[in-house]
Amino acid sequence: MKILIVGAGLFGAVCAHELSKKGHDITVIEKRDHIAGNIYTKNVDGIQVHMYGAHIFHTVNPRIWAYVQQFAEFNRYTNEVVANYHGELYNLPFNMNTFYRMWGVTTPDEAAAKIEAQRSILKDKQPENLEEQAISLVGTDVYNKLIKDYTAKQWGREPKDLPAFIIRRLPVRFTFDNNYFNDPYQGIPIGGYTQIVEKMLDDPHITTELNTDFFANRDNYQQQYDHIIFTGMIDQFFDYRFGELAYRSLRFETKELDTPNFQGNAVINYTDSETPFTRIIEHKWFEFGNGNAHKTVITHEFPQPWQRGVEPYYPINDMENNRLFKQYRQYANETAPNVTFGGRLGLYRYYNMDQVIAAALQFIENNPNF
Ligand code: FAD
Numbered sequence: 001m002k003i004l005i006v007g008a009g010l011f012g013a014v015c016a017h018e019l020s021k022k023g024h025d026i027t028v029i030e031k032r033d034h035i036a037g038n039i040y041t042k043n044v045d046g047i048q049v050h051m052y053g054a055h056i057f058h059t060v061n062p063r064i065w066a067y068v069q070q071f072a073e074f075n076r077y078t079n080e081v082v083a084n085y086h087g088e089l090y091n092l093p094f095n096m097n098t099f100y101r102m103w104g105v106t107t108p109d110e111a112a113a114k115i116e117a118q119r120s121i122l123k124d125k126q127p128e129n130l131e132e133q134a135i136s137l138v139g140t141d142v143y144n145k146l147i148k149d150y151t152a153k154q155w156g157r158e159p160k161d162l163p164a165f166i167i168r169r170l171p172v173r174f175t176f177d178n179n180y181f182n183d184p185y186q187g188i189p190i191g192g193y194t195q196i197v198e199k200m201l202d203d204p205h206i207t208t209e210l211n212t213d214f215f216a217n218r219d220n221y222q223q224q225y226d227h228i229i230f231t232g233m234i235d236q237f238f239d240y241r242f243g244e245l246a247y248r249s250l251r252f253e254t255k256e257l258d259t260p261n262f263q264g265n266a267v268i269n270y271t272d273s274e275t276p277f278t279r280i281i282e283h284k285w286f287e288f289g290n291g292n293a294h295k296t297v298i299t300h301e302f303p304q305p306w307q308r309g310v311e312p313y314y315p316i317n318d319m320e321n322n323r324l325f326k327q328y329r330q331y332a333n334e335t336a337p338n339v340t341f342g343g344r345l346g347l348y349r350y351y352n353m354d355q356v357i358a359a360a361l362q363f364i365e366n367n368p369n370f
């Protein structure tokens with residue numbers, strides 16, 4: 001088959017790689033001037049810079065872990081995030097180090113008792129939004145200093161207007177363990193992420209065209225190809241006919257500094273409301289500082305509203321938008337049988353990298369046409 005893949009991000013690249021192995025003829029078009037979508041990394045003076053925010057690979061799935069090893073060697077990086085609240089430093093995710101710093105408690109029982117007392121304001125109510133979920137998990141002090149303002153900045157909405165699942169991404173532990181993830185497999189590809197996508201697309205059956213927007217030529221593409229895999233925004237594909245889905249955007253400010261060590265950690269979150277950015281990333285620490293002994297590269301991450309023409313980094317999976325997405329999905333099934341929607345934007349899901357790979361592999365395995 002002649003297959004067009006719109007988007008050279010991870011979903012598109014996995015599809016291109018797997019379908020080319022089956023002998024299909026693949027064209028990948030990408031509107032940006034580089035491959036790899038949001039996992040794009042660039043070498044700046046020996047430091048691999050995550051150009052679209054910190055990306056840590058982690059998974060529970062041994063098959064997906066084995067799959068990515070084909071394309072890069074991974075280091076043993078473990079994400080250990082520090083939160084800065086008005087100059088006070090706390091370990092994340094929420095664990096005994098956090099609770100000790102917050103309350104001076106030294107045992108799991110003391111920490112659990114503090115949380116139990118603070119969550120009583122919920123009066124055994126089932127948490128229905130992010131605020132209630134957070135207070136139920138870690139109490140009001142942790143919520144007020146480490147969650148409330150960060151979340152409002154990140155999403156541009158009050159935590160009580162956000163779905164509870166977002167805060168359940170973060171572990172809560174009664175051990176002194178600062179690992180941001182519970183997954184058994186975790187690491188950073190030595191030499192960056194871009195090589196992974198480069199290798200996936202390196203096949204004589206695959207042609208990749210950069211600076212090429214599907215919407216500039218959609219009628220032609222729809223006539224020329226037997227099948228289209230679309231990893232852009234599903235609402236844009238259908239001209240927003242049922243209305244816009246909600247997204248959150250970001251602005252990244254990256255600079256190189258003539259200092260060997262700016263903040264001593266890869267990721268520091270700023271959890272107060274006055275600081276306009278959510279995090280500062282110091283990229284060299286993803287590879288243990290190996291890239292450059294004298295310089296460093298840092299990125300400030302500023303959340304911003306999404307509007308047409310701005311990059312949609314996060315879907316906002318509240319009930320209203322999930323319902324609207326379903327409507328688009330149903331319309332797609334009825335009117336566009338030769339188009340598959342995939343990835344974070346095509347499926348409108350807060351997917352991590354491993355979930356994107358798993359979804360792409362599953363789509364190809366379950367589709368008898370391929
Ligand atoms: P994308 O990477 O967005 O790729 C889609 C591509 O399609 C883009 O390159 C886009 O330019 C292109 N495109 C869109 N529309 C068109 C069009 N009309 N024509 C041509 N091209 C088009 N995941 C983790 O597992 N760990 C992390 O630590 C992590 N951190 C993250 C931090 C941030 C700030 C963000 C935003 C995401 C993070 N993720 C993380 C998620 C990860 O980035 C995604 O799971 C993954 O990149 C999604 O791949 P994708 O192919 O679906 O989308």
Ligand code: UDP
Nearest residue numbers: 083146147148150151154166167169269271
């Ligand atoms: N969060 C928070 N304080 C923090 C870090 C995270 O309140 O210091 C909340 C916030 O709502 C965020 C969510 O937890 O959106 C998920 O955090 P994660 O680090 O997984 O977000 P991502 O890396 O996907 O932006």
